[in-house]
Amino acid sequence: MEILMIQGALGFFALSLLFLLLKLTFSWWVSPIQTHLKLKRCGFGGPPPSFPLGNIQEMKKKNNLSPSIGSSMLTHDIHSTVFPYFSRWQNSHGKVFIYWLGTEPFLYIADPEFLKKMSTEVMAKKWGKPRVFRHDRDPMFGNGLVMVEGNEWARHRHVIAPAFSPINLKAMASMMAETTNQMIDRWIVQINSGNPEIDVEREVVETAGEIIAKTSFGMKGKIAKEVSEKLRALQMILFKTTRYVGVPFGKCFNIKKALEAKKLGKEIDNLLLSVITSRMKSVKRQTQEDLLGLLLQGNHQGDGKLGETFTSRDLLDECKTFFFAGHETTALAISWTLFLLAMHEDWQNQLRDEIREVVGDQELDINVLAGLKKMKWVMNEVLRLYPTAPNVQRQAREDIKVDNLTVPNGTNMWIDVVGMHHDPELWGKDVNEFRPERFMDDVNGGCNHKMGYLPFGFGGRTCVGRNLSFMEYKIVLTLLLSRFSFKVSPGYNHSPAIMLSLRPAYGLQLTVQPLF
Numbered sequence: 001m002e003i004l005m006i007q008g009a010l011g012f013f014a015l016s017l018l019f020l021l022l023k024l025t026f027s028w029w030v031s032p033i034q035t036h037l038k039l040k041r042c043g044f045g046g047p048p049p050s051f052p053l054g055n056i057q058e059m060k061k062k063n064n065l066s067p068s069i070g071s072s073m074l075t076h077d078i079h080s081t082v083f084p085y086f087s088r089w090q091n092s093h094g095k096v097f098i099y100w101l102g103t104e105p106f107l108y109i110a111d112p113e114f115l116k117k118m119s120t121e122v123m124a125k126k127w128g129k130p131r132v133f134r135h136d137r138d139p140m141f142g143n144g145l146v147m148v149e150g151n152e153w154a155r156h157r158h159v160i161a162p163a164f165s166p167i168n169l170k171a172m173a174s175m176m177a178e179t180t181n182q183m184i185d186r187w188i189v190q191i192n193s194g195n196p197e198i199d200v201e202r203e204v205v206e207t208a209g210e211i212i213a214k215t216s217f218g219m220k221g222k223i224a225k226e227v228s229e230k231l232r233a234l235q236m237i238l239f240k241t242t243r244y245v246g247v248p249f250g251k252c253f254n255i256k257k258a259l260e261a262k263k264l265g266k267e268i269d270n271l272l273l274s275v276i277t278s279r280m281k282s283v284k285r286q287t288q289e290d291l292l293g294l295l296l297q298g299n300h301q302g303d304g305k306l307g308e309t310f311t312s313r314d315l316l317d318e319c320k321t322f323f324f325a326g327h328e329t330t331a332l333a334i335s336w337t338l339f340l341l342a343m344h345e346d347w348q349n350q351l352r353d354e355i356r357e358v359v360g361d362q363e364l365d366i367n368v369l370a371g372l373k374k375m376k377w378v379m380n381e382v383l384r385l386y387p388t389a390p391n392v393q394r395q396a397r398e399d400i401k402v403d404n405l406t407v408p409n410g411t412n413m414w415i416d417v418v419g420m421h422h423d424p425e426l427w428g429k430d431v432n433e434f435r436p437e438r439f440m441d442d443v444n445g446g447c448n449h450k451m452g453y454l455p456f457g458f459g460g461r462t463c464v465g466r467n468l469s470f471m472e473y474k475i476v477l478t479l480l481l482s483r484f485s486f487k488v489s490p491g492y493n494h495s496p497a498i499m500l501s502l503r504p505a506y507g508l509q510l511t512v513q514p515l516f
């Protein structure tokens with residue numbers, strides 16, 4: 001009897017194991033091969049993948065270009081430096097092709113006409129976000145607005161969008177100026193101590209972290225700094241080390257880093273939860289019209305009906321999303337601007353003249369800032385050459401027809417913003433030159449396709465915080481240009497790199513001189 005029971009248990013175990021093996025073989029081998037064949041039948045080419053890494057091996061190959069050391073070799077022709085593999089594959093497979101991260105197929109798109117035809121077919125809430133990135137991005141975004149899909153996305157967006165109304169933005173201006181002035185005071189102390197070389201990227205990212213924490217969550221300086229530092233450390237762990245996204249058991253290759261990331265993610269969650277809990281108890285929570293205030297009241301649907309309240313998990317994920325999405329991209333846009341202005345003294349002077357004429361002694365207010373037209377051209381041109389969000393991602397949740405092609409349900413998409421912004425066929429021969437005046441009479445900077453310029457994404461999922469970023473950009477830049485002049489430091493190593501955002505790999509050292 002006992003022997004029969006043991007045999008039965010062993011049989012069950014063997015069957016379960018067999019079932020698991022069959023399931024894994026299907027999802028890691030059979031299903032990707034089926035998808036590969038389907039995509040080929042649909043007419044999409046691309047570099048041949050191998051099992052189980054897909055094209056990751058080739059993506060890890062270093063490009064031949066060494067970083068340009070010293071300011072005399074600076075070039076803005078960065079596509080082949082930051083995405084060498086896409087640049088190589090474009091030469092042999094064109095601007096739309098399939099490549100593989102492990103066993104996950106990605107449709108690469110750097111053709112704005114293809115993108116236009118594809119996106120007109122799909123409503124914003126029908127777009128998915130690649131599930132394969134979820135694990136990696138979870139500690140930063142959780143299921144916040146950047147990652148959420150379907151009706152849930154529509155509901156979150158509806159609650160969040162009013163936080164960026166002109167009235168709310170107006171209230172944030174003085175806090176932005178105050179925090180920037182604290183950074184300026186630190187710089188003065190450093191310069192007076194005989195060291196005029198400042199890593200502006202580090203400084204501006206820290207300041208932007210404080211700004212978003214104060215303006216969106218009413219956080220105090222110390223805790224904001226702590227969250228910002230932990231997020232930065234988390235990002236370094238997640239995006240600097242060798243990653244095997246999409247590869248079966250890929251997470252196990254870097255178990256130590258994965259555990260470190262998990263621990264940091266938990267610490268960030270706890271810090272933000274403490275802020276949320278104390279705001280929930282506070283009497284001010286109903287009246288404070290910052291992002292957290294709106295989320296705490298977040299069960300209105302705007303049509304008089306009651307919706308569902310955000311759970312505390314939703315709140316936490318939105319806070320993380322805004323903290324990360326809201327400071328890093330803007331801070332890097334400001335940093336790359338200071339770098340480009342340091343290379344182009346004429347533009348530094350033109351902006352200073354504009355600030356004197358438009359702002360003068362007035363308070364920095366959203367209406368006054370709207371008059372800084374040249375500064376807006378500069379911002380547009382900086383985000384063209386150095387798009388701080390270097391790609392946009394989608395996943396098809398249904399088959400999508402583009403002319404006689406079909407993009408099958410489930411296909412991941414990688415839209416190469418850096419590639420399009422540096423494409424001479426879209427912008428002309430001067431594509432890699434810094435020429436802000438190209439935006440003087442054209443919001444698309446003279447690009448010959450209206451979807452060739454996408455610093456804030458496209459369609460209904462376009463960046464919800466862009467107006468906040470315009471305001472912050474103008475305030476920080478106005479205050480800095482009014483106090484200092486900038487030159488590229490001889491020690492600066494020009495190595496733009498992708499660590500989720502497009503950032504200077506070794507910081508951005510500028511020589512900073514007070515103007516008076």
Ligand code: HEM
Nearest residue numbers: 145146325326329330333389456457458461462463465469
């Ligand atoms: C220069 C600054 C910024 C740049 C370049 C930028 C860029 C982008 C891009 C490319 C997207 C993806 C759009 C798409 O999928 O089509 C995005 C989405 C988003 N951004 Fe920004 N962003 C900036 C500033 C901000 C700020 C200041 C905030 C918040 C305070 C913010 C919050 C978000 C959120 C929540 C989303 C997801 C929107 C959705 O899927 O509905 N961003 N941003």
